[in-house]
Amino acid sequence: MGRYIIRRLIQAGPVLLGATFFIFATVFALPGDPVAALAGDKRQDPNIVAIIREQYHLDDPLLVQYWYYISGIVFHGDFGKTFAGVPVTQLLAGKLQVTLNLALVALTMEAIIGVLLGLWAALRRGRATDTAILASTLLLISIPTLVSGFVLQLWLGVWLKRVTGTEFFPISGATQGLKSYLLPGFVLAGVSIAYLTRLTRTSLVETLRSDYIRTATAKGLSRRRVIGRHGLRNALIPMVTYLGADLGSLMGGAVITETIFNLPGIGFQLYTGVYLREQPVVVGIVTILVLVYIVANLVVDLMYAVLDPRIRYE
Amino acid sequence: MRVTKGAQIVAGTALLAVAVAACGGGSGTSTGNSGTSADTPVRMELGEPQNLLVPSNTTESEGAEALAAIFEPLVNYDENKQAVEAAADSIKSDDNKVWTIKIKSGYTWHNGEPLIAQNYVDAWNFAANQENAQGAGYFFGRIDGYADLNPGEGKKPATTQMKGLKAVDNSTLQVTLTAPFSQFKTMLGYTAFYPLPKAAFGADGKVTNEYGEKPIGQGLFKLDKPYKKGTDQSIDLTVYDKYPGKKPSGWTKLQFKLYNSSETAYNDLQADNIDIHDSLPASAIASAKTALGDRYEDQPDAGIGYIGFPLKYNDQYKDVKMREAISMAIDRKTIAETVFSGTRAPADDFINPAIAGYRQGACTACSYNPGKAKEQYAAANGPKTLELGYNADGGHKEWIEAVANNLRANLGVEVTVKPFEKFASILDDLDQKKYKGMFRMGWAIDYPSAENYLTPIFSTGAIKTGSNYAGYTNPQFDATVAKGDQAPTAEEGLKFYQQADDILIKDLPYIPVYFYRNNSGSSTKVKNVKINLLNQVEWADVEKA
Numbered sequence: 001m002g003r004y005i006i007r008r009l010i011q012a013g014p015v016l017l018g019a020t021f022f023i024f025a026t027v028f029a030l031p032g033d034p035v036a037a038l039a040g041d042k043r044q045d046p047n048i049v050a051i052i053r054e055q056y057h058l059d060d061p062l063l064v065q066y067w068y069y070i071s072g073i074v075f076h077g078d079f080g081k082t083f084a085g086v087p088v089t090q091l092l093a094g095k096l097q098v099t100l101n102l103a104l105v106a107l108t109m110e111a112i113i114g115v116l117l118g119l120w121a122a123l124r125r126g127r128a129t130d131t132a133i134l135a136s137t138l139l140l141i142s143i144p145t146l147v148s149g150f151v152l153q154l155w156l157g158v159w160l161k162r163v164t165g166t167e168f169f170p171i172s173g174a175t176q177g178l179k180s181y182l183l184p185g186f187v188l189a190g191v192s193i194a195y196l197t198r199l200t201r202t203s204l205v206e207t208l209r210s211d212y213i214r215t216a217t218a219k220g221l222s223r224r225r226v227i228g229r230h231g232l233r234n235a236l237i238p239m240v241t242y243l244g245a246d247l248g249s250l251m252g253g254a255v256i257t258e259t260i261f262n263l264p265g266i267g268f269q270l271y272t273g274v275y276l277r278e279q280p281v282v283v284g285i286v287t288i289l290v291l292v293y294i295v296a297n298l299v300v301d302l303m304y305a306v307l308d309p310r311i312r313y314e
Numbered sequence: 315m316r317v318t319k320g321a322q323i324v325a326g327t328a329l330l331a332v333a334v335a336a337c338g339g340g341s342g343t344s345t346g347n348s349g350t351s352a353d354t355p356v357r358m359e360l361g362e363p364q365n366l367l368v369p370s371n372t373t374e375s376e377g378a379e380a381l382a383a384i385f386e387p388l389v390n391y392d393e394n395k396q397a398v399e400a401a402a403d404s405i406k407s408d409d410n411k412v413w414t415i416k417i418k419s420g421y422t423w424h425n426g427e428p429l430i431a432q433n434y435v436d437a438w439n440f441a442a443n444q445e446n447a448q449g450a451g452y453f454f455g456r457i458d459g460y461a462d463l464n465p466g467e468g469k470k471p472a473t474t475q476m477k478g479l480k481a482v483d484n485s486t487l488q489v490t491l492t493a494p495f496s497q498f499k500t501m502l503g504y505t506a507f508y509p510l511p512k513a514a515f516g517a518d519g520k521v522t523n524e525y526g527e528k529p530i531g532q533g534l535f536k537l538d539k540p541y542k543k544g545t546d547q548s549i550d551l552t553v554y555d556k557y558p559g560k561k562p563s564g565w566t567k568l569q570f571k572l573y574n575s576s577e578t579a580y581n582d583l584q585a586d587n588i589d590i591h592d593s594l595p596a597s598a599i600a601s602a603k604t605a606l607g608d609r610y611e612d613q614p615d616a617g618i619g620y621i622g623f624p625l626k627y628n629d630q631y632k633d634v635k636m637r638e639a640i641s642m643a644i645d646r647k648t649i650a651e652t653v654f655s656g657t658r659a660p661a662d663d664f665i666n667p668a669i670a671g672y673r674q675g676a677c678t679a680c681s682y683n684p685g686k687a688k689e690q691y692a693a694a695n696g697p698k699t700l701e702l703g704y705n706a707d708g709g710h711k712e713w714i715e716a717v718a719n720n721l722r723a724n725l726g727v728e729v730t731v732k733p734f735e736k737f738a739s740i741l742d743d744l745d746q747k748k749y750k751g752m753f754r755m756g757w758a759i760d761y762p763s764a765e766n767y768l769t770p771i772f773s774t775g776a777i778k779t780g781s782n783y784a785g786y787t788n789p790q791f792d793a794t795v796a797k798g799d800q801a802p803t804a805e806e807g808l809k810f811y812q813q814a815d816d817i818l819i820k821d822l823p824y825i826p827v828y829f830y831r832n833n834s835g836s837s838t839k840v841k842n843v844k845i846n847l848l849n850q851v852e853w854a855d856v857e858k859a
Contacts, residue, residue: 031739045779050467051447084365085523086543094545150577158585171582172573173547262578264547275707 004313005298012294019290020283021066027279028062034083034277056083069280080280082273088280092266096288098174099265102257103250105178105185110192111243117193118200118239119232125205133201137194149187149260156183172262184261188254192246199242203235210234236307244300248293355550355567356840356856358590359579362572366526366543369508370441370448375758375849378505379592380549380570382850384531385509386421386559388502391762391847395670396804397500400559401429401532403485405502410494410800415487415502420558423511424536431481437510439463439475446520450506453760456498458490474519494800496807497763503848504761534561534853535568547572560854568853583835590843590851592834599655599833606835614668615849616762617830618661621702621717622755625823626777626785627747630697634822638679639691640700640752641825643724644717645682650828653713657833661826664767664818668829668847671764671808677819680826684724691725699728701751703740706733710754717827744783755783755824762847763804764811768795772823786823 035049035058053059057068072078079088121133157171169183170176207213208231216230217223255267266285273281304311363377369385372378388405389397399405403416421429440446442454444464454460458478463471478490491498501507511530516522528540535551549570553561571588573579576595583591584605594602594610602610621640623631631637646660659667663676675681700721704714711733718729732751734740743749759766769776774792776782791814798810836843841859844852 031735045444045452045464047444047464047467048447048449048451051444055447082544084543085526086366090542091544094542153578153581158581161585167585167587171585171587172578173571175547259574260578262547262573262575264545264572268574269544 001313005302008294008298008301012291015294016287016290020070020287023283023286024066024069024279025062027274027277027282028065030274030277034058052083065279069283079284082278082281083276088284091269091281092284092288095264095266095269098263099251099254099258099267101174102181102184102188102254102263102265103247105181106189106192106250107243107247109185110189110196110246113189114193114196115200115239117197119204119227121197121201122204122208123227125201130201133197137197140190140194143190145187145190145256146260148190149184149257152183152187153260174263174265180261180263184257184263187260188250188257192250196239196242200235200239203238204231207231207235233307237304240303240307241300244296244303245293247296248289251292252289353567354565355569356562356565356590356858357569357571357588358851359573359576359583359588359592360549360570361576361593362574363543365449366523367529367541368448368521368526369505369510369529370437370446370450370521371526372505373449378848379850381505381508381529381531382533382848383535383551383568383570383853384424384529384533384537385505386531386533386557387504388415388507389499390503395668395762395847397503397762400503402502405499407498410496410498410802411491413489413491413498414482415489417485417487418558419485421532422556423513423532424530424554425511425513427511427513428484429509429532430484431487432484433509433511434487434507435475435479435481436512436515437508438479440510440515440519440521441506442476443471443474445471453501453504453506456491456493456495458492460492496799496801496804497761497765500763500804501761533557534559562854562856564858565856580835583837586837586839589837589840590834590856591836592832592845592849592851594657594833594835596655596657599657602833602835609836609838611832611834611836611843611845612656613832613834613845614659614666615830615832616666616668616759616847618664618666618757618767618826619658619713619828619830620755620757620824620826622753622784622824624744624747624750624753624784628750630750631752633694633696634820635690636694636696637822637825639687639694639696639725640721641677641679641822642681642683642687642690644720644825644827645684646680646827647682649713649716653716654828657831658828659831661828664815664824664826665764665811666759666767666829669759669762669764669767671812671815673812673815676815677826679819679822687724688726691727696725696727699730701730701732702753703732703734703749703751704754705735705737705740707736713827714754741783753783757781764808764815765795765798768811768814768818772818784823786821788817788821791817791821 035052057065069080072080081087082091117133121130124130153171156169160169161167170180174180213226213230216226251266254265255271258265258267266288269281270285273285305313360379361376363372363380364374365371365377367377367381369381372381386401388400388402390400392398401418401421403418405413405415407413417429417431423429438454438457441448442451442457442460442463444451454476457476459476462473463476465471480488482488509532510521513530514521514525527542528537534553534557536554538550538552541549549572551568553566576591576593577597579588579591580594580598580602582588623637625631650656650658650660661677662674662680663672665672702714702718704710714731718731721727721729734743740749740753744753757767757771770780771782772786772791773780773782773795774787777785777787794810794814794817798807798814801807801810832845832849834843834845839859840856842855842857844855846852
């Protein structure tokens with residue numbers, strides 16, 4: 001088990017290195033001049049452009065630039081700087097926390113609401129409740145985050161505050177603890193909640209038809225135990241797989257939600273990083289995302305063993 | 315069972331992370347509505363400053379707005395758009411070449427040191443030196459000795475001082491220009507000309523990063539804590555006790571809240587979560603007028619938008635009659651009111667209404683006249699196809715498409731609209747003479763003088779060093795502007811600038827399409843919010859409602 005985890009983590013090394021190079025090269029290949037992008041509608045003094053280009057090694061070939069980047073990390077623990085002179089580590093430390101909070105709030109909501117709704121629908125299969133849940137998830141899937149974000153912000157942020165005089169859901173910023181994340185978390189999780197509900201329902205419906213469920217019922221176990229212990233647990237594997245993979249996409253896909261709710265997370269930073277061609281920022285963020293995917297996948301694989309005793313890792 | 319236990323720990327850790335993260339979010343400062351009204355800050359929307367808060371490296375509006383609260387400029391601008399002394403006691407010159415600036419007594423830095431003339435010398439020498447790669451370095455280009463600090467690419471300057479800059483005594487600064495410039499006083503209100511205290515410089519003579527995070531100024535507000543760019547969601551300030559000028563009454567704290575989206579900030583304004591929003595999004599203008607009522611403000615902004623021609627290498631656009639025809643075919647009013655929802659005004663001069671020297675209707679070819687346009691275009695034998703380029707990253711697509719439709723409908727020509735991904739890509743292609751079509755162009759002033767709409771964009775010298783992307787050159791224009799620069803007073807200079815403006819209107823190297831407007835709103839909690847020529851709030855006048 002321990003060995004298995006170590007082996008998986010060692011395998012992650014080359015993946016990370018490959019990812020950094022790939023992203024570095026992609027940003028390098030973007031057209032336009034990163035220094036000129038800083039200037040807006042004005043022409044910059046060519047001397048100053050030359051000096052900035054030299055400072056950031058922008059005139060060197062791709063491999064040389066990449067070497068500066070990697071050797072900075074390996075030998076000096078220096079992850080590079082933005083064009084404004086802010087170290088990338090300092091920049092990302094705070095932002096990563098915000099995005100991680102947002103993604104975890106979203107994931108928690110997704111897991112709780114998705115599983116409960118799915119369970120409810122599966123148990124009422126074919127009845128009005130089931131149809132209503134399926135219809136509402138369809139609605140949820142078809143509303144883009146951009147729309148749901150602004151609409152909920154206006155209803156629950158602006159109007160509700162105006163009517164009640166109390167701020168239940170902050171419109172913007174991440175300064176009010178968990179409260180700040182509830183609305184954006186829900187908006188971010190929206191589509192995933194719908195998918196997870198449907199996945200849970202289908203998976204559970206299928207499991208409940210199995211022979212061992214009939215056996216369990218025939219043994220005289222309580223309905224609660226049959227569904228909880230024998231049904232849900234066996235139905236969980238595809239749901240856990242989905243949730244694990246979703247953590248990464250929630251973090252990576254948070255750019256719209258973060259912008260609408262003005263959360264200072266990595267999503268918007270990634271966007272500006274790409275726009276300004278700030279390689280250290282883009283590579284830093286993407287590497288973190290790759291790491292999140294790797295760890296989340298590992299956790300998912302380990303969860304399999306918990307859920308299904310037949311699975312063992314050596 | 316070994317396996318299961320290990321996995322349980324992993325799963326537990328993951329859950330713990332959820333809990334920790336949820337708690338972690340609470341550590342930030344609370345912006346709840348608690349506390350008395352004097353303690354509650356006046357809160358204003360701001361975009362994230364592009365750079366650290368160093369005046370000489372701040373050439374964009376957001377950083378400039380923050381710095382304007384912290385620093386006192388040498389001059390401010392009054393209601394007649396004229397420069398009036400602020401931190402300066404007097405600014406005088408006999409020949410417009412050697413300027414003597416007396417500094418008012420009573421100003422101190424936020425660390426207690428007195429403000430002295432040497433602070434200006436140090437700041438300006440640092441800003442102008444090419445080694446320091448400061449974005450606003452070019453502002454000092456008119457000062458004698460600038461060339462010594464900017465010997466060119468790959469060369470090191472031999473000195474660190476401009477010879478035209480001298481602190482005669484603690485309160486007297488003497489500035490010698492390379493050539494007379496009547497508008498010099500007007501320039502001095504801009505961010506780049508703020509002084510810097512001794513504490514700003516490190517052992518190597520450069521402005522330190524620590525200073526950029528917590529600038530010490532000599533203005534109305536001082537920073538409460540360092541601003542960590544990229545991490546902090548607000549910039550918090552308190553009125554500086556020893557500030558000698560007018561202070562706001564009834565409140566002492568100011569907070570800039572940083573937003574990525576002006577729509578979100580507008581929602582916060584409606585919910586009274588912020589008090590001032592000075593860049594309302596076009597999407598909100600219609601509703602803002604009714605939702606905010608008299609708390610909505612609409613005033614001229616000094617920016618201007620053009621359609622440009624690559625005159626220097628494409629003879630296709632050589633005929634001025636044809637350029638006039640294109641100009642008359644553009645329905646500026648509809649573009650300003652419909653496409654931009656009133657956040658723009660139709661342009662009718664090369665000089666913006668926010669600035670002294672603007673003459674309403676000066677540009678006759680700027681009025682919409684489709685009939686005459688078609689006739690004149692045919693007579694000038696204009697090309698059957700036109701190309702119109704714009705940068706796709708700045709919200710220009712809609713109005714460029716509208717212009718293209720105007721030209722198609724009114725001139726009966728084919729128009730191809732070409733998106734470039736960034737403004738810089740258009741400039742690159744123009745530099746390399748690769749792009750032959752018309753292009754979208756814009757200008758935001760550096761200092762509020764009519765001259766700033768002329769020299770940097772249309773003078774022959776600006777082809778190499780400025781923003782003359784059209785490659786327009788007219789010796790008569792250059793000479794008229796030079797006469798304005800050498801005029802004994804700013805007012806007399808203005809007459810020459812208006813003559814130069816007339817030459818532009820006749821030659822039409824660019825077509826002025828729209829003037830920017832500044833659309834701002836305030837909450838129910840504040841009143842008397844005034845925004846000045848530089849688009850900055852006059853804080854001393856703001857009152858709590």
